[in-house]
Amino acid sequence: MQPPTALNTALAAGDTAAVIAETLAMDGATTVLDVGCGHGGLAKALTARGFQITGVDPGEAAIDAARAAAPEADFAVAPGEKLPFADRSFDAAVFLNSLHHVPEARMPDALGEAARVTRARGTVLVIEPLAEGPFFEGVRPIDDETAIRNAANRAVADAVRSGRFALRGNVVFERKERFADVDTFISRVVSVDPARAASIEARRGEVERLFETNATRQDGARILVQPLRIYWLRVPA
Template structure:
């Protein structure tokens, strides 16, 4: 079996673990979080920031959605949040011990992805960790009628590959894992995907029956509900200086 830190997905098959969590991977790859200053890019309503601050990290979160930022400030008063885009981070160079993009890079417009990677590397003093959902798996298949993210998820992976191919960063670690998610039923699932993007609400209501059928097809009955795994790829990047 290939080591999980092997190269990019298109070079050779990589190991998959049947269950994992983004937070466990963050702690494993970045080491002790206590006292470290971390930038959470695409922080949403503050779920990751809350988990990081509980582990002693100092967290700054940024997200283009003003409503999400307002909710994050209430949910995680220990952290600092501000509205802004990943492609133009309002921080000086080398401001943070680490920069994280969890389930957020594919929400960046395709033409701004390279700029977002460059900005993340600019403001960090070390490594940038990107954890992205792949365009496959039970969760993805159940969500597709409401919003099919096939193209943008592939674009996110291609943007990372292009950035590395251009010599602007190197991949330090690269791993695919299954994020295991449990739902009591279709309404709980739809609540989850609408919470990520409220613009999905109308489609979620209209397509409830189709989504329920896909959950039955792709999901695994478990713990009184349904298990829908979502494969994720985690990539740890280190910047490469382009100066002579």
């Protein structure tokens, strides 16, 4: 992948939504499925850029939050491995930090479903956090996702090798997140998975120490960097 200027700028800034938007725009995508949409952050960002977004998530509470965040988008409660849409319904599908939340045995099904509902020669983007970096190290004692993140990357590689997708490129870039203090970091981590709260409470001292060790200071805030890999996939004709 040799990105044009706008995409290069987004990659350098670590602006994940802009990276996704610029890549989709390069491919002429308009209708986009957000697989594992969570609370609707990406849907909100993409609808603001003019994309027609449909989001799915298996959690009803997440979908309620997504509808509030992005009222212009459409949403449905559904798992990524069983999408309630007809074949070739979308120009593109996106997994943003969501494939590794699918049970490992079902990851091939989720990728297959994304290929099914995306038009021929359409785009599937998979953005996955790597099991490394300051943000990862801060979260690791709470929820060590090393194995499942690596499994998600293997699932993408297997899908390409099998011919389910053509790999147009993959790039690693760094997302920088700002936190006022350790409490805002903890709130962010728990928002992804509320089950983490008990582990944080039990290991609060270690969480605080690792936050201070891994964060850098900038303008009164703490910065944690998370490397992400974006896979730019094409559905065969």
